[in-house]
Amino acid sequence: xxxxxxxxxxxxVPLLLGIVTLTFLLLHLAPGDPTTAYFNPNIPxxxxxxMRRNLGLDxxxxxxxxxxxxxxxxxxxxxxxxxxxxxxxxxxxxxxxxLFLSGVSLVLIFVVGCAVGIVQAVRQYSxxxxxxxxxxxxxxxxxxxxxxxxxxxxxxxPPLSSWLHLPISGMVSINHDYLGPWxxxxxxxxxxxxxxxxxxxxxxxxIARYMRGAMLEVxxxxxxxxxxxxxxxxxxxxxxxxxxxxxxxxxxxxxxxLPLLFGGTVVIxxxxxxxxxxxxxxxxxxxxxxxxxxxxxxxxGALVVLGNLVAxxxxxxxxxxxxxxxx
Amino acid sequence: xxxxxxxxxxxxxxxxxAAAAGRGGGATVLGAWAFLWAVTLLRWDRIxxxxxxxPADHWLALATLAGGLVACPALARRWxxxxxxxxxxxxxxxxxxxxxxxxxxxHRQASVGMVLLVTLVLxxxxxxxLAPFDPxxxxxxxxxxFLPPSALHPLGTDRFGRDVLSRVLYGAxxxxxxxxxxxxxxxxxxxxxxxxxxxxxxxVDSASMRGVDLLLSFPRLVLLITLVALFEPSLGLVTLVLxxxxxxxxxxxxxxQVLSIREEDYVQAARALGLNRWRILxxxxxxxxxxxxxxxxxxxxxxxILAEAALSFLGLxxxxxxxxxxxxVASGRDVMLHAWWIAAFPGLAIVLTVMxxxxxxxxxxxxxxxxxxxxx
Numbered sequence: 001x002x003x004x005x006x007x008x009x010x011x012x013v014p015l016l017l018g019i020v021t022l023t024f025l026l027l028h029l030a031p032g033d034p035t036t037a038y039f040n041p042n043i044p045x046x047x048x049x050x051m052r053r054n055l056g057l058d059x060x061x062x063x064x065x066x067x068x069x070x071x072x073x074x075x076x077x078x079x080x081x082x083x084x085x086x087x088x089x090x091x092x093x094x095x096x097x098x099l100f101l102s103g104v105s106l107v108l109i110f111v112v113g114c115a116v117g118i119v120q121a122v123r124q125y126s127x128x129x130x131x132x133x134x135x136x137x138x139x140x141x142x143x144x145x146x147x148x149x150x151x152x153x154x155x156x157x158p159p160l161s162s163w164l165h166l167p168i169s170g171m172v173s174i175n176h177d178y179l180g181p182w183x184x185x186x187x188x189x190x191x192x193x194x195x196x197x198x199x200x201x202x203x204x205x206x207i208a209r210y211m212r213g214a215m216l217e218v219x220x221x222x223x224x225x226x227x228x229x230x231x232x233x234x235x236x237x238x239x240x241x242x243x244x245x246x247x248x249x250x251x252x253x254x255x256x257x258l259p260l261l262f263g264g265t266v267v268i269x270x271x272x273x274x275x276x277x278x279x280x281x282x283x284x285x286x287x288x289x290x291x292x293x294x295x296x297x298x299x300x301g302a303l304v305v306l307g308n309l310v311a312x313x314x315x316x317x318x319x320x321x322x323x324x325x326x327x
Numbered sequence: 328x329x330x331x332x333x334x335x336x337x338x339x340x341x342x343x344x345a346a347a348a349g350r351g352g353g354a355t356v357l358g359a360w361a362f363l364w365a366v367t368l369l370r371w372d373r374i375x376x377x378x379x380x381x382p383a384d385h386w387l388a389l390a391t392l393a394g395g396l397v398a399c400p401a402l403a404r405r406w407x408x409x410x411x412x413x414x415x416x417x418x419x420x421x422x423x424x425x426x427x428x429x430x431x432x433x434h435r436q437a438s439v440g441m442v443l444l445v446t447l448v449l450x451x452x453x454x455x456x457l458a459p460f461d462p463x464x465x466x467x468x469x470x471x472x473f474l475p476p477s478a479l480h481p482l483g484t485d486r487f488g489r490d491v492l493s494r495v496l497y498g499a500x501x502x503x504x505x506x507x508x509x510x511x512x513x514x515x516x517x518x519x520x521x522x523x524x525x526x527x528x529x530x531v532d533s534a535s536m537r538g539v540d541l542l543l544s545f546p547r548l549v550l551l552i553t554l555v556a557l558f559e560p561s562l563g564l565v566t567l568v569l570x571x572x573x574x575x576x577x578x579x580x581x582x583x584q585v586l587s588i589r590e591e592d593y594v595q596a597a598r599a600l601g602l603n604r605w606r607i608l609x610x611x612x613x614x615x616x617x618x619x620x621x622x623x624x625x626x627x628x629x630x631x632i633l634a635e636a637a638l639s640f641l642g643l644x645x646x647x648x649x650x651x652x653x654x655x656v657a658s659g660r661d662v663m664l665h666a667w668w669i670a671a672f673p674g675l676a677i678v679l680t681v682m683x684x685x686x687x688x689x690x691x692x693x694x695x696x697x698x699x700x701x702x703x
Contacts, residue, residue: 015541018541026557029557030557031559137682137686138682141633141681143636143637143678143681146636146656146677146678149660149674150671153667153671156664255544258544259543259544259546260546263549266552281552282556285552285553285557286556305544308544
């Protein structure tokens with residue numbers, strides 16, 4: 001297991017290096033640089049030249065590239081052009097927020113998706129099943145950013161606004177620092193409700209469709225009939241015998257949904273003013289903040305690689321037939 | 328009814344006989360026929376102005392109208408002829424591996440999706456005749472802006488007094504065009520890479536498939552934003568970038584197909600006949616590998632439209648004043664609480680469009696693979 005993990009991490013190195021190199025080249029090929037992106041156009045050219053020198057942009061490309069690599073290997077990632085502090089500090093502020101949002105979403109996507117799929121499979125062809133199938137098809141096609149806006153609209157309109165008082169943007173309320181410890185947790189969770197729904201609902205619908213199919217396939221097999229013939233309760237048959245095998249193909253979907261989820265955070269963070277990596281990347285690109293863009297792209301890639309690895313290890317944990325030692 | 332009377336009926340009310348015979352497609356054709364005639368009669372003023380020399384997109388709409396009015400009776404005639412042949416017992420079985428169209432037609436979701444899809448494409452093509460207003464026309468701005476939905480403006484007006492319905496209709500053209508063209512690019516690149524990897528094999532194969540795995544594991548939207556935001560956003564660039572980030576799935580499918588098909592007897596026979604590799608690939612392997620690619624392409628158009636909408640929403644895709652569903656939602660965001668219709672309706676259009684592509688894609692997949700259909 002350890003050797004397998006090590007090998008997978010080693011294999012990811014060229015991918016991440018490739019992504020970073022590609023981003024670097026694109027950034028420097030594209031028209032415009034930080035001095036044109038956010039400085040006053042009335043600044044005289046010699047001052048601009050001085051600024052470029054200060055930022056290290058007058059160096060030849062290979063030198064800039066090696067400089068960045070060096071700062072990367074020290075875990076420092078260079079200095080942000082627009083925020084005037086170390087990129088590691090900028091990322092350190094944003095990354096936990098994104099992990100918080102996407103982590104909670106991921107868990108809920110799988111829990112809700114699997115639960116709905118199981119209910120549908122157990123009551124195949126019932127009115128519930130058909131209603132859920134049709135809704136899942138529709139929900140699967142809803143763009144997250146629009147769903148987010150419509151959620152904001154619905155909770156801000158009269159009936160719900162006075163009942164729920166749900167916050168529609170940001171991560172914490174203005175008075176967060178003055179709240180007691182328990183009230184802080186509640187405040188954070190309340191800010192999480194809308195972004196998580198907007199980010200995860202479509203994916204949960206996808207998982208539910210898949211889970212229903214997987215469950216039906218398992219329920220049709222002989223060992224389930226045996227379990228029923230033994231006189232086990234339907235509850236134990238479904239949750240004890242069928243669920244574990246039906247989960248196998250669904251767990252393997254994790255690797256497919258991670259990139260989707262992280263891509264989604266970019267738009268959802270924009271909609272809900274969530275101070276995370278997606279919004280950071282978006283603003284950094286517009287400001288041509290090269291070190292931040294490169295660090296953020298690298299981290300998105302690294303997160304997906306790690307997530308895929310966890311998915312594969314999880315797969316081995318759920319399916320005793322899969323063993324990684326021998327490979 | 329048969330003979331002369333039947334032929335006349337096919338010409339006047341095409342699809343009526345098929346519909347009466349319980350054929351779902353018949354009602355669709357009849358509906359399209361009625362729709363096309365309604366457009367022709369109600370919008371005769373615009374059609375006649377096109378005939379006196381109009382812009383290119385009006386000619387496209389006119390060609391669609393004329394083509395549709397010819398196609399409906401032609402289709403009905405063919406069905407009637409087919410019915411006679413079927414009665415004579417001349418129906419031939421479809422080749423294996425091909426789409427089972429009977430299964431597809433019986434698939435209720437897929438049929439609904441297909442009807443929606445045909446309607447959408449028709450609407451997009453006929454937009455200049457359908458839209459009540461010019462999508463960029465600003466009438467007395469202060470008096471007509473932020474008007475709620477009414478009989479004159481069924482979906483209301485936006486902050487510049489432009490008609491939201493007209494903009495949603497024109498947005499359909501943009502979204503569908505980008506979707507189709509980007510997927511065409513993706514399919515071409517994916518087929519080239521996939522068939523190359525499958526045919527050459529060895530190190531080339533494993534290297535390119537590793538590459539595909541790696542690219543697939545990267546968040547597409549992050550890649551898109553990085554690529555598009557750095558350059559001047561334009562329709563062509565957005566389409567190209569969407570196409571170049573969407574080919575990996577196709578490459579995987581084509582490679583798998585090529586690997587299994589190249590061992591088939593008929594390919595071995597072609598090789599024994601001394602045909603060259605290119606000819607074997609284009610004439611014998613690719614046509615048989617095509618069907619799963621069509622499924623992937625159908626689902627791909629839906630995903631591409633979603634990605635384009637997200638990009639345009641962030642202000643990185645289609646630029647105003649050109650109407651695209653994504654940038655319309657973005658423009659309605661700030662005024663959502665007092666003019667909800669500006670953001671709501673373009674979003675509904677996205678949902679409807681993406682859903683119809685997903686419905687058709689799922690239906691095609693089930694029609695291809697009966698085993699999967701039963702599981703669903």
